[in-house]
Amino acid sequence: MSAALSVLRHLLYRPWLLAILAATASAILLLMASVGVAMHQIQQSEIEQMNAKGERFLVRLEQIFGQLREGVDQLQAQPLRGCDANMLAALQQVGFSYRFVYEAAYVDGTIACSNRIGERTINPLRPADIQGPTYSYWLNTTTEPDDNLAALMLGRGKFLVATSRGHLTDVVDLPPEGSLLVVLDNGARAVPVLGPPQVWPPSTDWPPASNDSLLELSDRLIYRMPTKSPDYQLVLIAPRASLPLKMNGILWLLFPGSLVLAWCIGWLVLQLVRQRRSMSSELQGALRRGELQVLYQPIFELTSRRCVGAEALVRWRRPDGTLTSPDLFIPLAENTGQIRQITDFVLQRVLEQLGQLLRANRQLYISVNLAACDVMVPRIGRVAARLLALHHVAASQIAFEVTERGLIDVVVARDNLQALRAVGHQVLIDDFGTGYCSLAYLQTLPVDCLKIDKAFIDALGHDAASSGVAPHIIRMAHALQLRVIAEGIEYEDQALLLNSEGVNYGQGWLFAHPLNARQFIELITRGRRLGPRRIDDEA
Structure with a gap:
């Protein structure tokens, strides 16, 4: 591979x-x-x-x-x-x-x-x-x-x-x-x-x-x-x-037409590769110039509405002020190997920005997303250990989120995730239900929490075919003694319904939009929930 x-x-x-x-x-x-x-x-x-x-x-x-x-x-x-x-x-x-x-x-x-x-x-x-x-x-x-x-x-x-x-x-x-x-x-x-x-x-x-x-x-x-x-x-x-054979006139055009189409495909590939290489170079420059930013999506306890942590999100703000969607540069970074630099950058920036807050609030944690390449090798554990020792933050306050699609080899992933848990990190399965992680594998993985994808939360209370997926995931998580976090909560009735189903934690625009470090520190120190605000209002 x-x-x-x-x-x-x-x-x-x-x-x-x-x-x-x-x-x-x-x-x-x-x-x-x-x-x-x-x-x-x-x-x-x-x-x-x-x-x-x-x-x-x-x-x-x-x-x-x-x-x-x-x-x-x-x-x-x-x-x-x-x-x-x-x-x-x-x-x-x-x-x-x-x-x-x-x-x-x-x-x-x-x-x-x-x-x-x-x-x-x-x-x-x-x-x-x-x-x-x-x-x-x-x-x-x-x-x-x-x-x-x-x-x-x-x-x-x-x-x-x-x-x-x-x-x-x-x-x-x-x-x-x-x-x-x-x-x-x-x-x-x-x-x-x-x-x-x-x-x-x-x-x-x-x-x-x-x-x-x-x-x-x-x-x-x-x-x-x-x-x-x-x-x-x-x-x-x-x-x-x-037999005297007659070929349709259109058929004779297939041969030169095939060559012309092949030339067009080659030209298109050339443009796409140049574009990807250009974006890859721009992303490398963005890392060097500090254009990447880390925002924090708060995670709340549904009963008390108390913030217990946040998910670290990376954003790319260009010099002209425009934002490049993570859906564009994260897959590119995964293909080119730059995702390792981005993950290291996020970890370093989290501890630089929130190290003091985390030392003062030992129950608070920040979760960082891991790409498949970091799930399949033990590298990230060594990077995290070095940064945690430098900032005097407990390993339990840094959680790692992996997607089902990132578990390419479940056996190898299990060993590496177990090594992270052994030193105190929490392990979360992100976007659960959208990948191919079966119940049999889930039982053997060292996991602390499941995060239910927003698509299943949106279906709650509707007649959609997927409206019953979220309650099923919740019951399965409880049977495995796992915590559950619901993503993408936007309405109060969703929060109440999830809480009645036994979900203890949630994140979404009902509670807060992604916040910059200053806003998140303010949220924790003042102990209040911020009203909805756009990502780019103060990021």
Whole structure:
């Protein structure tokens, strides 16, 4: 953990290096994301194109098969047989009547005639690929690269009708190495109608368990098309890499856009690091010039309204009179390690300002907040011992407040807190209920008091979901024999309700705003409660 913080501090003082690292990391991540989006877009494009091709092929094939059946039925129904002029006229009439019938023929042994007079007459030399009760089907009757040669042929009786390859390819051009197959024999055999033969079956687990029409393999897309006939199924296969891919125009902007965004992130990191380094330098100067001030938030006994102590608060007043919020410079100081100097400064200033008051009022105590880095190491005990000996103040009059979030390693924190208690310091858990300190850990920690966060005090008497948290914390503290201090009390009814719940101590603007040392001494010596006043009225 300390090594990581050391590296972070090292980078904070090299803003250009940190900016370059941030820009490079952002560019890599954004480019990877862009590539991922592009690949997903490509895959979606492949799937959409395949679906579109399959649907168009299916519509065309249904039209072709329908016309082939009608044409051969018309020829079979007429009484003419033989190859006279009337037969030729009938064959030509079928060819003219049906758009997808390229050739119609009569074949009876050695007698054959076709509507394509003077051209090659179809005459299949092999058995039909599909032999149905009424029709016979021949698939891919030739492999010659001629769109006018038959790709599908249908026969009934002595009549044959065929469509040309061009009637299929004019719908959608197959990609290179793509094929339209007719699957026969319950999936055992596939005959290419268009395109080259394909390895069949296409995968070891064919047929797949899924009923999806589109199947995605690593190198191919397979589109299964249902047909009205149980004897065959149509399958369109296309290699993934060969599909014509279209990338959206916005997608092309992702790549330069990623680089521009990465540059912007690097520039933003540079500005933030410079700002933090600048504030860090200013904070170091503030410590050196004495711009930090310590104010005291009095803690009162709710029954008697007697002040029993105070919480030391650090404030940064700049030379122009403006106050910098602790929410800004305390986290920065924790990250840069300057929080140790601030804690030492607060301890020293408390004892310098209130040493005489504390020696005169042995029951009075001041609590100082500890950061996580001081909870996890025993350093602060040595610093406090030296200052207490110098000002002759008892250790019991300096309490230390730690937050639940500061207990990074409960075992180590327990040992260090126990060492502080062993010499007489009180230990308080600040903002209890907002962190992650479980009851099991709390039972083992050397703690004297719990401070309930203002958010739970504000919820008292309301229907808010957290209105029951404060009473629960109070009961738990009593069960563990711990004192309870309620923070942020602003109204009298809150003080009365808390007192009735068994809370003995409280702090908040109902009793007093944070006071400077002179005001706090006046409060104790005169034994009265100051009215509400702004932090910056006399600080």
